[in-house]
Every structure is written in C-alpha cells, then in structure tokens.
Amino acid sequence: MSRDARKTAEGLAYLSGFGNEHSSEAVAGALPEGRNSPQRAPLGLYAEQLSGTAFTEPRAHNRRSWLYRIRPSAAHPAFTRTGNGAIRTAPFTQSVPDPNRLRWDPLPGPESGTDFVAGLWTLGGNGDVTQRTGMAVHLYHATASMERVFSDADGELLIVPERGGLLLRTEFGLLHAEPGHVALIPRGVRFRVELLDEDARGYVCENYGAPFQLPDLGPIGANGLANARDFRAPVAAYEEDEGRVEVVNKFCGNLWTAEYDHSPLDVVAWHGNHVPYVYDLRRFNVIGTISYDHPDPSIFTVLTSPSDTPGLAGVDFVVFAPRWLVGEDTFRPPYFHRNVMSEYMGLIEGAYDAKAAGSGGFVPGGGSLHNMMSAHGPDRATFDRASAAELRPQRIDDGLAFMFETRWPVTLTPQAARAEHLQPRYDDVWQGLERHFRPLH
Template sequence: MSGIEQARKTAEGLEYLSGFGNEHSSEAVPGALPLGRNSPQRAPLGLYAEQLSGSAFTEPRAHNRRSWLYRIRPSAAHPPFVRTDNGAVRTAPFTETVPDPNRLRWDPLPEPAPGTDWLAGLWTLGGNGDATQRTGMAVHLYHADVSMRRVFSDADGELLIVPEQGGLLLRTELGLLSVEPGEVALVPRGVRFRVELLADTVRGYVCENYGQPFTLPELGPIGANGLANPRDFRVPVAAYEDVEGGVEVVNKFCGNLWTATYDHSPLDVVAWHGSHVPYVYDLRTFNVMGTISYDHPDPSIFTVLTSPSDTPGLAGVDFVVFAPRWLVGEDTFRPPYFHRNVMSEYMGLIEGAYDAKTAGKGGFVPGGGSLHNMMSAHGPDRETFDRASAAELRPQRIDDGLAFMFETRWPVTATAQAANADHLQRAYDDVWQGLERHFRS
C-alpha cells in the first residue's frame, strides 16, 4: 500500500471524531496529551505546548475558537519569510475593476499547465470586503494535476474547499482529512496544511471567509432538528510528520504570499485539543426542509453554514447547498422563482444539472459558476420556465444534481482576470431571451 493510500485509509477510518464547534481532543501517541493543565512546566514526551487562537481571547465562550497543540518543535522556530509571486491569487479589497451589475457566468477553468499543484492552481474570481479588516470574502477556483510538496497557511481567513472533480487528502497540523466531490472541507484561519491529490487531476471551488468563522445557522421555528446536523461534521485524529530537512512553507498574509524554508515539517503536532479545528461535511447528509403545501421557500432554507455579521440575520457569507430533495408544492412554480435580492450570489455546480438552468455546452455545467450581484434580476432561463409552467404537478424527486451557493451581503467585484477570461460566457444574457409577453389588456 502506497503512502498516500495508507494516509487516505487513516483519514477515512472509524477513529474520526464527530461534532461541530465543540471541544475535541486527539493524540497520535498515547500519553502525549497532558491532563489537567494546557501548558505544564514540561509537556509530555518532550513536546512543546502551543496555543493556536482563531478568535480574540475575550470573545464569548460560545464563539471562542482555540486549540492547544503539543508539537515536536514550536511554530516560532522558523527563518524569516520573504515575498513570493502571488500567481493568480487576489485578495480584498478588490480594486482592479468596478462592481458589475450584469449577470455573469463562466465555464470551468481550463486545464492546468503540467506540474501545477493546488496552491499554484488557485485562481481568484472575485470578492468583497477587506482582508486586513477581517470583513468580506473571496471566491477562488482551483485546477491542479500534482500533489503539493510545500505547506500552506492562510492568515487572512478560513478556507471552505468544495471539490468538484477528484478527491483531496488534506494533511493538516491536526491530522488528515479526505474530501471527495459531494463533501466540503474547512481549514481554519492560520492552520497549516498540504493538499495531496487522490486523482490524476482535481478541480473545485474555494470560499475564503475573512469574517467571523462559519457556524451552523440558528434553526428558529424549524425547531431542534433539521438542516446540517452537528454530528455529521468530522474532525481529524492526530497524525504528525517527523521530517528533517528543507520544507517550503507559504503563508498568505494581507493578500500576499510569503515563503520560508524550514529545516523540518511544521505538520509535527503529536496531540491536540480544542475547537479551532479542520472538518469535513458530506453534503448528502443535509436534512432538507421545504414546503408540504404550496409556494416555494426562500433559498435560505438550504443554508449549511453561515458567517454572522454585526446585523442579526445578515450574513457576511452563507454557504448554501441544493441537495437531493422532493418537490411537492401545490399550484406552485417548482424551480427557483424569478427574483432580485439584496444579497449577492455566486453559484457553482458539483455534479449533474441545476433544476433552474439548462445544462450542456454553453450552459451551467459542473466546474462552472455564475455571479448575480445584489439586485441583479435572475431566475430560470426560458427553456426551464416553459418546461416548468407546463409540468404535471406531482411529487418530484430532485436527485440528479448537486449545486451550491456562496451568498454574501456585499457586491462581489470580479478580478480583472475573471472579467476578461476566455471562459467567461459573454452571451449569458441570451438565456432569458424569448420570455414572451402573454398578458393582454
């Protein structure tokens, strides 16, 4: 069994812890976790105790994110970082272009140049806010064909990774996570990790959240159960690298990439406990809520994760999934309705087709994405409208597609590379042509 196959087996093993936002603990070597004291005078087994804080020390207990790491060397033992090329990565504030009220849609990213790892394959589509002020978000895509040998961390925000093609093995400081299309992985702010490929090529989406960490939305009148269940979020068991020799470590800080060559692997955490941890979630376990009488519920009912803002109910960014579900509404237009929204929406497709858009060449396809900024009118294309208006209203199972949305309170400004990309669909507006007038006075 190869090293990566063994690591994948470990990452998919039954030792996974479960739960969301709670205190977890794990040790790769028995006795590595100290008992009773986070930072004893002498940590067990000659390890160093180190706290990684993902929130201010004094934030309320329910929102506080921190983990204690017991590692072979402290993170402070590294040489200076120096600037390196940012590649196709861009960061807020986005000032290359102006926010565009037009509806935009892109085909999938083109094939990567041979030898492109996950970090080199990151391509920023756009975003909002200001990373230095910890507000807003960015939308990235990735396309890669080799595993990373270097290690990466993001000081600007947490990374929600949405594979669309090919699985990933994430070697993080806190252990291993295997994530396949149909699942999502979150790497918290500042956690170092390496991405190894579980397929010849991989492709997908990333939401970089500069704001408050993602959490589960409140359920309100839904009650105690529904949407994403906390028990379905998996966190890793401890697994460390004891590697001597040169290891490149890349740090994203205030929008720029910085690099340093360590004399050891920084993925050397032998044991840990805390709440600032990576996790994986299977989107197919989402418990969909919907109407059982008439009308179409708002897409907020599909929210998996939310990054709260200073205004209750108004998210910095929501992660929404359109998972397999039944449609049963009486006398109801079944696909998502025509609408304009104060929120801005970036939608991607993981597999199959989306029920409000035509698939196929020149349409909304897996790996592609659409951007509808605030108050941009959108909804089903003409072909979908005609089909849905004439459909027999009987219980209908939607299980031939898996789409998602990054929804944010601020307009998304496209990067120059996205606004001028060859794979931008410049005739996207045409999908709404032919919506005929039927009313006659």
C-alpha cells in the same frame, strides 16, 4: 495518483461533531492531564495555543486549540515575499462592481506539475482583508500534489471539490475530501494538499470575517439542515521529517515563503474547537414545503459567517442537495427574483434545476455571479416546462449545486473580467420569455 495516499484516505478515522471541544493524541500520554500548559509538557513536547478568535470574545464564539508539538511554531527562519500567482485579495480596487449577470465555463487546465496553491485563481470578492471583513471566491485546478506546506492568515478556506479527491494533511491530522464533500481549513492552520486522482478541480471560499458556524434554526426547531454530528474532525497524526520544507504563508493578500529544516505538521496531540473538518453534503437534511409555494433558498444554508447585523451574513454557504418536491399549484424551480445579497453559484455535478439540462451553459466546474439586485431566475425552457408540468411528487437527485452568498457586491478581478472562459452571451438564456398577459376586460 498516489496509491498509498488513496489507501490512507480510505482508512482515515475521525472525530464527530461541529464546534465541539475535541481532543486527540497520536501517541498515548501526549495530552497533559488537567492543564493546558504544564511546566513540562508530556513526552518532551511543546505546548502552544492557536487562537482563531480574540481571547475575550464570548465563550460561545471563542475558537482556540492547544497543540502539543515536536517543535514550537516559533522555531522558523524569516519569511520573504514570493509571487502571488493568480491569487488576489480584498480590497478589490482594480475593477468596479458589475451589475450584469455573468457566467463562466470551467477553469482551463493548468500546466503539468501545478499544485493546489499554484492552481488557485481568484474570481473576485469584497471587504478588506486587513479589517477582517468580506470574502473572496477562488477556483483551483491542480495536476500535482503539494510538496510544500501552506497556511492562510487572512481567513478560513472552505474547499469545495468538483473533480478529483483530496487528501489534506493538516497540523491536526488528515482529512479526505471527494466531490460532494466540503472541507474547511481554519485561519492560520498549516496544511498540504495531496491529489488522489490525476488532477483536481473545484472552488474555494476564503472567509475573512467571523468563522463559519451552523445557522440558527429558529422556527424550524431543534433538528434539520446540517447536523453537527455529521462534521468530522481529524484524529491526530504527525510528521517527524527532518530536512528542507518550504512553508508558504498568505498574509494581507501576499504570499510569503520560508525554508524550514523540519515539517511543521508535527502536532502529536491537540484539544480545542479551532479545528479543520470535512462534511458530506448529501447528509444535509433538506427542509421544504409540504403544501404550496417555494420557500426562500435560505433554507439550504449549511454554514454562515455572521456580521455585525443579526441575520445578515458576511457570507453564507448554501447547497442545493437531493430532495423531494411536492408543493401543490407551485412553480417548483427557483423563482424569478432580485436579492439584496450577492450570489456566486457553482455546480459540482449534474444539472441545476433552474437551467435547462444539456444547454452547455451552466456546467460542473463553471460558475455564475448575480450581484445584488440583478434580476435572475429560470431560463425560458425551464419556465415553459415547469409552468405546464403535471405536478406529482418529484425527486431531485441528478445535480449538486451550491452558492456563496454575501451581503456585499462581489467585485471581479481583472483576470476574471477578461477571462477567455467568461461566457459572452449569458443574458440570452432569458430571451424569448414572451408576454402572456391577457386582461380580463
């Protein structure tokens, strides 16, 4: 762990608000007045627009930022192919979609000196990256800070730390993400990951489709779920480093590398809404029943990537945050169900209320996959306990779980299908659910 990095992370300043037009300058006067690209940008900087959506998309959906940087991004040498490591990208054609319920232990520890990019391991996904549809589920386990810089032209990266804090040095400034936070790096934004602890482990959703946005609230009204004001964008910070810097670019599923003679994290000022951000999941304003029955898990949606069908997401990010359960005559844990959506679930800390604590099955750093229409729900111990419990107001605060939910089946990579940490007897958690049916006559 770098003591200086930890001190830097703890002292960061942020801008508040999701999807807003923000502006920030690390040096006074670096932002031009009233014009995006004046004939001469202030302080001898270069003006450059970074577009996360097509120019002609509706204003409400358009994502772009203006960057005022020491050197333009165009000033770089040719990229050459480099090894992809354990990173894989859609279309996932080396396996067939699996209808079985699957669960994994945490990703095994990597070798010493493994940085964030080298520590990425793809579980699976769907869609086609060249068509900008679908998503991928990755896990990461890193033991060293990055010295190189990375960007992903294929999609935005939603990073969910499970163990170890991260300092993300981006073109826009610095973000600090600890377990219990999520950080989003937009498509094409360059960044470097520095570890704040001895190692770092977690999950990544690579979203190839429309950028994540806050879900519509509908009948909920104007307030609830994730509040826009709780998303934090970085204050401008820049590097003036002159010297060799490796820059890795993920493009159409492959990694490409180039050796720059300067740091590309040299943005002195910026304004726009295509920006990285961090969000504390414990700020999620949970909506739930105050009478009876168990609402659908869509009430836990933090972010959604809309598709061409209203209400049917390319991918949703859902969190099961601390909350009270007060429903009367209600089975309170997640109910048995089959779903048209496919669900990958991970655990950040503690236990999940649909699985018995201490079972050793679903643990922090592990994950489960329930593809579309696969039947799942509470295990036998949880069902027996919840069916017989005396129903009093109950606080759920001993676990933090999340879900990547997607409209298409998740096809596994061969490495995930054959992984040693794939649990061989996951189906056993539903064994012993006895027949209780007793006809009245």
